[in-house]
Amino acid sequence: MRAVGLLCALLISAIAHGQDESQSGGLLDATYFVSVGLFAPDRKIRLGLDASIELTGPDPYVDFSETLDLKSRDETFSAEFGWNFGERWQFRGQYFRIEDKQRVALTEDVEWGDYVFNEGTSVAAGTDMQITRLFFGRKFWGSGNYEAGLGLGGHILDLSGYINGEASVDDELVGFVQERASVSQPLPNIGGWFRRVYAERWIFRARLDWLAADIGKYNGHIFNGSLGVAYTMNTHFGIGLSYNLFEIDLGIDDSDWQGRVRSRFEGPYLALTVFW
Numbered sequence: 001m002r003a004v005g006l007l008c009a010l011l012i013s014a015i016a017h018g019q020d021e022s023q024s025g026g027l028l029d030a031t032y033f034v035s036v037g038l039f040a041p042d043r044k045i046r047l048g049l050d051a052s053i054e055l056t057g058p059d060p061y062v063d064f065s066e067t068l069d070l071k072s073r074d075e076t077f078s079a080e081f082g083w084n085f086g087e088r089w090q091f092r093g094q095y096f097r098i099e100d101k102q103r104v105a106l107t108e109d110v111e112w113g114d115y116v117f118n119e120g121t122s123v124a125a126g127t128d129m130q131i132t133r134l135f136f137g138r139k140f141w142g143s144g145n146y147e148a149g150l151g152l153g154g155h156i157l158d159l160s161g162y163i164n165g166e167a168s169v170d171d172e173l174v175g176f177v178q179e180r181a182s183v184s185q186p187l188p189n190i191g192g193w194f195r196r197v198y199a200e201r202w203i204f205r206a207r208l209d210w211l212a213a214d215i216g217k218y219n220g221h222i223f224n225g226s227l228g229v230a231y232t233m234n235t236h237f238g239i240g241l242s243y244n245l246f247e248i249d250l251g252i253d254d255s256d257w258q259g260r261v262r263s264r265f266e267g268p269y270l271a272l273t274v275f276w
Helices: 002-018
Strands: 032-038 042-051 076-085 087-105 110-112 115-117 122-142 146-168 172-198 201-215 217-233 238-251 257-274
Touching: 032 238, 042 122, 042 146, 042 172, 076 257, 087 146, 115 172, 122 172, 146 201, 172 217, 201 238, 217 257
Parallel strands: none
Antiparallel strands: 032 076, 032 257, 042 257, 076 087, 087 122, 110 115, 115 146, 122 146, 146 172, 172 201, 201 217, 217 238, 238 257
C-alpha cells in the first residue's frame, strides 16, 4: 500500500498547485488517452476442479485466498487506453494481472481435481489471472460538459491455478503430484458509460460491463465496473482515483478445466493519464 499512498500524495499536490490555471476538462474532449496506475483490490479467489460436478448447480471449490493463504490485498499494475473518433464513437482497452503463489501447511483436507491434499502436509499453490478488456461504443447523449453511451465489447480471460504436494486418492497416498488447470477464452459483453465535467478541472466517471449467458463451454456471468473522479492538471496530464470491481462466476466445461471459477476483485485504482 506504500505506492498507493505515494499516488495519493501526488494527487493532493497536483490539485494544490493547479488551482490558478484555467482548464475545461480536456480529458473529456481528447482524441486519445493512456493511463497507467496501481489497482489494489481485495481478492476472493475460489476455484473448483472436478470432472464429475454439475456446472449449473452447487459444486466443491477451493478458497485459494483463505485456505491456501494467498494474499488478500496487494497492488498490481493496470493500464488503460482510449480513442475517440468521429463525433460519437470510441474504442477502449484495459489490462490488469493478478498473480500470487504461496507455500502453506494445510489445516484441513483440500480436494483439487483427482487428488486430496491432506491436513498437515505442506503444499505450494498459486493463481494467475490476466484480464484484457476491449470495448467499442457510441455516444448517444451529451451536450458540452457531459456524455453517456452504450456499446459492445469483450473480456479476454487468461486464468490458471495449481496445487503441488503430497496427495492421496481414495485414502491411498500416491506421493508428490502437481494438479494444474488453465483456461484462455474471449467472452463478449454489453456496457455503458457516463462522464461529466464539474468545476472546470474535475470529471466524474462511471462505467459498467456485464455478461450473463451460456456461451459454448461457459455458463455464468462477468461484471466489471468503475466509479471515480479525474483531475486535469493541464492540457495533457491528469490524475484519477476510482473504485473498481471485477467479478466472475463461470462454470467451465473444457478439456483443461472442468469446474467453476468464483472470484471477486474490488478496490481503489489510482492512475496518471496522458491525453491529446
